Amino acid sequence: MQNTRIILIGAGIGGLTAALALQRRGFKVAVYEQAPQLGEVGAGLTLSPNATHALEAVGLGGKLAQTASRPARQAVLHYRTGQVLVDQERGDLPKKQYGADYYQIHRADLHNMLADAVATNDPSAIHLDHAFVGFQQNGDTVEVTFKNGAKTVGDVVIGCDGIKSEVRAALWGRLPPRFTGNVAWRGLVPVKNLPPGFKIEPASAAAIGVKHSLARYLIRDGTMLNYVAFAEKSGWEVESWSVRSPVSELLEEFHDWHDSFKTFMAATPPDLLFKWALHDRDPLPQWTKGRVTLLGDAAHPMLPFLGMGAASGIEDSVVLARAFQAAQTVNEALQRYENARRERATFIQMQSRAAQERLQGGKVDNYDQKKHKNEEFLGLFGYNPATVAV
């Protein structure tokens, strides 16, 4: 098995974590990315303890501790009054409860960490400007073709190519992602741009409202405020991370929100506010066919209302590498991987849809803390991909 030629399509957070997890278990990987340069969008990412366990297992624990933010507390806020509805301790508590920290990080910082680690292990592992277009399974091998005319042959292919996955289309047919009826704005605000005396307290919070919600937290040593604001809205369905939105449009959409939110929205530099329409897909009944499988958003794209999309792909990655180490054949490895992962990923996908009602259903004035079933109360933090049975 150690000589298995493993091809990964896509160098996002999922593909790179998988590459690193496999390298650390002695496998040689080749990652093919369509973009001519590696990169991630300017936005934040929450890493709950289940994801932190996985990143520690691939050797990034020390770097995360240096680079990521660890909020002391996390709140749920009332959209119109700004009042705290729920106040949860974080800080040292997640490590005590779940064995790993709860972090928030700039996506590019995590992506760079992963890419550097993969390239340090093998400078020839990442191939840019290679857009996957198709594969052919020939007995014990798979031949992959790319848009640039190149071809390669491996023993197994893992599609890590995101929500619009071409590998998924080649395996299971081409269906467009489902527009979920939500539009999101993501903004990054340098904290020095905020009005004097304006405080971001606590450092991490979600705000719930009527057909609208928001998540905001500090990253990069408290120098940047990251936020994502969601609105249930039809008529605009562009699924792209690079469409700019004027700040005035966001302020109009959130006109009845408390000033504590509108103040930081108004301080967003025009080049750091983007909007995109949120899509997901229904769960697949099967991920693997022969020697080809899926990972991350390619397998289970989900709404961001539990903040678990990237975390799920990170979990997949460590389980995949452990399955390859435990198995005698490629088919056994892929079966072990899918058996260990599909049920949990599907559960998170479906719960991410259900969470929309909790955050945007408008039950804000008589909010019942006991019914506060967020990702932690759903039990998602208690999963450790480095030790779960494969």
Ligand SMILES: Cc1cc2nc3c(=O)[nH]c(=O)nc-3n(C[C@H](O)[C@H](O)[C@H](O)COP(=O)(O)OP(=O)(O)OC[C@H]3O[C@@H](n4cnc5c(N)ncnc54)[C@H](O)[C@@H]3O)c2cc1C
């Ligand atoms: C508003 C919002 C907030 C979020 N917040 C969080 C959060 O706090 N925590 C969390 O865990 N998750 C969060 N997520 C989810 C997270 O962003 C995604 O789940 C995650 O980025 C998916 O990673 P991936 O590597 O599977 O796919 P992607 O990041 O989409 O990467 C896919 C890669 O494949 C490449 N590619 C695509 N097609 C091809 C091809 N044909 N050939 C070669 N390469 C190809 C792409 O260029 C890209 O590099 C959020 C999502 C949204 C929308």
